[in-house]
Amino acid sequence: MKRQILKARWVFPVDGPPLEEAVVEVEDSRIAAVYAGSHPEAIDLGNTALIPGLVNAHTHLEFSHLAQPLGPTAPFTDWIRSIMKSRFELTVPVEQSIQQGMAESLAAGTTCLGEIATSAESVQQLEQTAPAPRAVVFRECLGFSADRIAGQEQMAADYLEQQTAGEMHDRLRRGLSPHAPYSVHPDLYLKLIQQARDQGAPAAVHLAETEAELDLLERKQGPFVDLLTDLGLWDPEILKQGMRLYDYLVPLAELTSALAVHGNYFGAEELEFLKQAPQISVVYCPRTHHYFGHPPHPWRTLIGQGINVALGTDSRASNPDLSLWKELLFLRAAFPDVSTGLILECGTLAGARALELSEEIGSVTVGKRADLALVQLPDRAEELSGSDLLLNSQSHVSRVMLNGCWIN
Numbered sequence: 001m002k003r004q005i006l007k008a009r010w011v012f013p014v015d016g017p018p019l020e021e022a023v024v025e026v027e028d029s030r031i032a033a034v035y036a037g038s039h040p041e042a043i044d045l046g047n048t049a050l051i052p053g054l055v056n057a058h059t060h061l062e063f064s065h066l067a068q069p070l071g072p073t074a075p076f077t078d079w080i081r082s083i084m085k086s087r088f089e090l091t092v093p094v095e096q097s098i099q100q101g102m103a104e105s106l107a108a109g110t111t112c113l114g115e116i117a118t119s120a121e122s123v124q125q126l127e128q129t130a131p132a133p134r135a136v137v138f139r140e141c142l143g144f145s146a147d148r149i150a151g152q153e154q155m156a157a158d159y160l161e162q163q164t165a166g167e168m169h170d171r172l173r174r175g176l177s178p179h180a181p182y183s184v185h186p187d188l189y190l191k192l193i194q195q196a197r198d199q200g201a202p203a204a205v206h207l208a209e210t211e212a213e214l215d216l217l218e219r220k221q222g223p224f225v226d227l228l229t230d231l232g233l234w235d236p237e238i239l240k241q242g243m244r245l246y247d248y249l250v251p252l253a254e255l256t257s258a259l260a261v262h263g264n265y266f267g268a269e270e271l272e273f274l275k276q277a278p279q280i281s282v283v284y285c286p287r288t289h290h291y292f293g294h295p296p297h298p299w300r301t302l303i304g305q306g307i308n309v310a311l312g313t314d315s316r317a318s319n320p321d322l323s324l325w326k327e328l329l330f331l332r333a334a335f336p337d338v339s340t341g342l343i344l345e346c347g348t349l350a351g352a353r354a355l356e357l358s359e360e361i362g363s364v365t366v367g368k369r370a371d372l373a374l375v376q377l378p379d380r381a382e383e384l385s386g387s388d389l390l391l392n393s394q395s396h397v398s399r400v401m402l403n404g405c406w407i408n
């Protein structure tokens with residue numbers, strides 16, 4: 001049995017108050033003890049804070065090769081056109097992008113991902129890369145035609161079945177991602193959610209991301225009609241069921257866990273539903289939200305009503321990097337009235353809850369996996385509290401532990 005005794009200036013367990021001058025003991029891959037004080041055999045990590053590994057609940061690592069976010073940001077459908085063009089003109093093998101994205105995530109202290117994958121090659125790369133964060137890998141499905149619907153259903157069934165057969169590594173779990181209301185036929189959407197429910201798998205859906213999406217659903221008009229027309233996919237009949245934003249949320253509550261990604265435009269009706277649907281988490285992507293210039297996100301209202309809010313970077317197509325740590329710093333600067341503890345919880349334990357992994361990760365708790373990030377704190381700031389020091393512009397993630405092993 002391998003025992004590591006680590007002493008840091010601060011420990012942020014997240015499920016309890018910060019501990020000053022504290023020790024974390026790790027036995028093999030799990031946390032064995034957490035306490036304020038010292039230990040004669042402790043390795044002193046100096047002017048640092050130990051925090052749970054960060055959970056990035058929404059990424060698309062397939063875009064990790066992009067040097068800068070794509071434009072234009074408005075109308076949103078033009079950004080979608082840029083995304084499609086970027087995929088078409090891809091010069092880097094997708095495997096390379098994913099490897100790059102995993103390495104970048106780990107370097108920023110992220111030890112768990114909610115990843116959207118569009119191909120079998122992507123999934124294989126996610127399985128084979130090591131060291132790599134844990135991940136729930138949601139297979140993206142989209143389309144409108146009858147043929148397409150049948151093909152996507154089969155693909156989703158095959159994908160989930162491989163998990164059932166125990167093909168995947170302990171580190172990864174499979175889920176489905178019906179992409180978004182504007183890219184998935186309502187029939188396909190409902191069938192995919194049913195498949196996920198039948199297989200006990202999680203799902204992730206982009207929901208309430210733009211006003212254009214609401215225009216499409218509520219009024220069958222707006223830029224998405226133009227985009228779908230240009231792609232030869234528009235048929236007013238595809239919305240004949242009249243599914244509104246609210247109707248996309250409701251079936252998600254039948255799953256053991258579901259991610260409503262973005263939720264920038266959730267209204268009172270959706271919030272009311274989410275309050276009594278604890279299986280559904282909202283994933284707020286702060287810097288992506290800012291990049292598109294949306295009105296303020298309702299994340300604090302959601303949390304105030306008991307709804308689980310996790311954080312994501314989304315991809316490098318809408319974010320300059322994949323650092324969840326920088327998302328926390330962004331929130332710290334943008335919301336001075338929100339406590340550091342709450343921001344840190346969103347980036348750790350709330351993400352673990354969203355991905356159904358809170359029994360195993362998300363806090364520095366005895367019995368959980370030793371997935372930790374070590375944060376170098378600023379020098380000469382003795383007068384500041386641990387919370388002031390942690391999300392400080394001069395603090396940075398310096399090392400990461402996965403399953404009890406330092407990987408850098």
Ligand SMILES: [Zn+2]
Pocket residue numbers: 058059060206261314315
């Ligand atoms: Zn996304």
